[in-house]
Amino acid sequence: MAIKSLRILCDAVLPEETIRIWDGSGGTFVDSDGNFYRPAQFTEDALQQLEAAINGEAYTLALSLIDVDGSAADSIWEYDETASIQGSPFVVKLQMLDEQEQPDGDHIIVFTGEIDNLDVADEAGADGIRSMVNIEITNRFTLRTVTNGAVLSDVDQRARSALLNPSAADDEYCKRTPLMRDQTVKWPNW
Template sequence: MSSLRILCQVELPSGTLRFWDGSGGPFIDSDGEIYRACVLTEDALAQIEAAINAEAFTLSLVLSGIDEEASNAIWEDYQDGNIVGSTFRVLLQKCDDLDQPTGASIIKFTGTISNLNFVDQASDSGINSSIQVDVANRFTLRSVTNGAVLSDVDQRARAKISNPSAPDDKFCERIPGLKDRTIRWPQWG
């Protein structure tokens, strides 16, 4: 019976970090990239699903069980102030009956890291690190912190930031004209 793997890929200044949701050894995808095991929290799947379905424009994940080497690399970039703005991707990888990858992994969510918090817990067996990552996608640019509606000028400026090669965004210009329109359903027969 085939299965799916949830993969996370983070593009940090010090290099690319790859994680898969699960326990055990590393996972090697069909391109030969190595993903380290980590554990996502129970509510992470629901958050990932909402982000993939465009029902949420931010994604907050807690990664635990990360090995010391990866944790140290993330900490160094964090100390240098280079984490915020790094690209974060969630991918899905189809696997066969033997949990071997079939085909290329599919990118389902892309965003940039907006915040990162380290949570370390000491125990008899050593220090266990968890990392909370807050990721925002391009739709975050459409919201304003004070709750106000974007003006046409604001919308055009924000659209140029999120997609500089696209023509001018005329969304706010067209919306006021729709308030007097009537939606007519098709008449069958």
């Protein structure tokens, strides 16, 4: 049995172009559709965030690309200043590879969202200036959070449920939960 590997592919669909990157170092990766992905290195925290998003445990995703050269980071920042990328689609995909590190089958989309914020941070060190590009991505589950910290009302819960699962019956969770206050839990008497 051949050992297969996996690539994490990211597509940032910006207003004027699509930026495609893969997590790792090395050369350009070409997927089965002929799209070119540039290598990039995610921080350790970004990989943990990505794992949580893939597992459905996160509704926002914060990715940080490290070791970006200064000119590329500057062009990313200038592009965001001239044509805002907020609201641009962002897709994370997994691609299985065969023994020759070539795409084996179709990619699997594991997270989709919209770019909410982007910033570029520079650090000066002994090796020169090192740039980091931070991207915050949100998806439809961001509706779970209420900015003032309040609990969702019955109306809010129904609206959120209808948006997340439009084919389901009307959500009556908030209506039924207060009724549980008057219930008694009875434990078995062995």
